[in-house]
Amino acid sequence: MTQMTFLSAELPLAKPFAISRGTRTAVTVVRVTLTDGEFTATGECTPTAHYQESPQSVCEQLDLIRPRVEEGLTREALQEVMPIGSARNALDCAMWRLDAAKQGKTLWQLLDMPKPVSVITAETLSLDSLENMAKAAGIAVAGGAQLLKIKLDREQIIEKVAAIRAAAPLATLVVDANEAWQGLDLGSLFQALHEFNVAMIEQPLPAGNDKDLVRCLHPIPVCADESCHELSDIAGLRDRYEMINIKLDKCGGLTEALAMTEEARRLGLRIMVGCMLGSSIAMEAALPVAVQAERVDLDGPIWLAQDAEPALRYENGEVWL
Template identity: 40%
Template sequence: MTGRTTLSLSAHIEKLPLKQAFHITGYTFTACDALIVTLREGNLTARGEALGVYYRDDTPPNMLAQVDALREIVQQGVTREQLLSLLPAGGARNALDCALWDLEAQRRGKSVWELAGVSKVASLLTTYTLSADEPTQVAATARGMDGVRALKLKLTNDTLNAERVKAARAACPDAWIMVDANQGFTRESLAALLPTCVEARVNVIEQPFPIGCEDWFDGFECPIPFAADESVQDIGDLAKLAGRVQIINIKLDKCGGLTAGLRLAAEAKRQGFDLMVGNMGGSSWSMGPAFVLGSLCEVVDLDGPMFIRGDRTPGVSYRDGRVWCPDEVWGNPRATTA
């Protein structure tokens, strides 16, 4: 890309209100603030969207400042490989990296799937996430999710978790279920909940313990596989999770883009981990790059647009518990205009 002089970069923050409040351990969300990066070159318009990592103070205002600081370098021409050394893992690099993928697809007339060397899929089975609400509300929400086949149930550090798990299973007796504590458990609280999870046929337990407490997994007997989310940001975190968890949750906002996400996926697979793709929320512009990565994963959690009041047009679609993201949403090999 070096040497091109007609490339222009613009970036702004966009608020994406949620349909209703969403509860996890320690946080309640009513909206998503997203950084939108747009690259224009002649009649080509490419975009990347990122939300950042809220628990690392990787906020859209900070991300916007990072992007603005690189404006001249980017407009002079930068490759995705160069970007890896120019920005740390996080939302700013994610938004720029995904915009560069989108632009390259249009420049070369090839889909991102082709550029990434990934086999294109028609759709992916995805989890539908349940907020850590009162158990009666958990059941009502689960019953109202049309075509649900896989659930991700948020749990928190209170006394209602067992009832939430029971409510989700009763509402969806045949669904695959993951529970996600977002670092909210101790060894003791997880041990107390575990019999309920086993009885309810929970399939995966995600991030039960806080970042930095990975040794809490040592010696903990659990018949249900563990997935790591907050504990793994990029490739450098894999070593501390070996022999402790079975699944690595890759989010492009955490690792800093599709380029880094594909590298993390390859290395995690090489080390024997199963893969999961997740999201920090956002619109279909966030789901597009993650959908490409999702074709490599055993577990897919790409339901972010379901929670916002208004998505992009065109956008991803959800049907029969599956998500489909056509190239027209993001990564279109045909030139698009603003």
């Protein structure tokens, strides 16, 4: 019989993390642990207020589903009885890990996928003043970063990208507006960013109000993040986006993320895998999607004052397995 426990934990950040919607100095995660008496497995999620989640609401969801899990609920059945979101993600990932352990396999072996040595991941530049963001870019590339993800709002967009490009002339740059560019001249803005060799623009307009993307040219691929949560969202995005950002906390776990990867490929959409702030427990679960993605943003643990063990190794712009 499987036993299920869960808890929330506040993880202090090593430095503030700012995006267009606000600044954080700590992140609260929820961890689910499953054990059958011989094997134990843990999954982690990060509840997100922007998606009407809190640590309390996630724990309430987990408490409701716990009797069914302990009665033998399968991972396949979980997808039908629990809605998408971070609660299902933590449980789904714990189930994957427990299934692998029971079969004496790694997760990679269970998925019949080769385990890579490392994966290039973005290093995020938190929203800040132009001078501080350029300085952070220089420090990041001096430390080996190859891909920089630039958090932006509506202020000094081109000026900040220009300064970061000057500080990191060889790095791949992607920008993330977190829905902040409504009302701006997107055509001119996209063209100006193209001149700085920006490789991708993530979620420039609010989810549900992004039709203006149909009416402007995309010299740079545009990626859906807040507009794309689950498998059923993907088909309706093709007229506005070239890429989708798959996050386990949004879609409800590795099971849905793998299905989304297959569907995006079928429909000709390119793939990014992203994360919320969190520990290596959460990032490691997303790696089977990351190895199939064009862009990877799994740098959550580098923002933490202390990572969970066993910790993934982040070095020279890559996450090492």
